[in-house]
Amino acid sequence: MIPLWISSRSHTDIAAYRGEDRSIAIISARGLVGFYAHVQNNLKASTPTRGFNVQHEEFPLDLISMFGRSYIKRVGSFAIASSPGEPVHIWIAIVPIWFLMMLFAIAPTVWTIRYRRRRRRERAEGKLCLNCGYDLRATPERCPECGTVAEASA
Numbered sequence: 001m002i003p004l005w006i007s008s009r010s011h012t013d014i015a016a017y018r019g020e021d022r023s024i025a026i027i028s029a030r031g032l033v034g035f036y037a038h039v040q041n042n043l044k045a046s047t048p049t050r051g052f053n054v055q056h057e058e059f060p061l062d063l064i065s066m067f068g069r070s071y072i073k074r075v076g077s078f079a080i081a082s083s084p085g086e087p088v089h090i091w092i093a094i095v096p097i098w099f100l101m102m103l104f105a106i107a108p109t110v111w112t113i114r115y116r117r118r119r120r121r122e123r124a125e126g127k128l129c130l131n132c133g134y135d136l137r138a139t140p141e142r143c144p145e146c147g148t149v150a151e152a153s154a
């Protein structure tokens with residue numbers, strides 16, 4: 001995601017899936033990521049190219065001003081826009097890349113803290129060897145890994 005952030009300062013990256021009457025895309029440019037959906041009600045006018053494709057443009061698209069007239073809600077670099085029309089209806093949600101990076105960083109941090117807490121609790125309860133941390137549920141008297149004899153516990 002960091003390379004994406006650096007690239008987005010001077011380029012636009014688009015990953016898109018085009019279906020028969022709808023398409024979705026993730027667009028990254030100028031430190032922002034846009035989640036884009038496009039529904040076309042008039043199938044006769046739809047594009048014949050279907051499938052997944054990735055585009056890289058040598059200029060940074062300005063997502064905020066591109067969809068500037070159709071904002072439902074905008075707070076700084078966060079925005080939701082909807083452009084209802086016939087035959088095409090477009091939705092886009094824009095968030096800064098740093099926000100996504102933060103989201104992706106929070107989950108592993110929470111998992112690590114929970115894992116450490118659980119280990120500490122299991123150690124305190126005598127389920128793990130106090131010396132090496134080996135699982136003692138099968139052999140509560142003596143650690144088969146390092147030989148430590150468990151202290152007598154109730």
Ligand SMILES: [Zn+2]
Nearest residue numbers: 129132143146
């Ligand atoms: Zn041990």
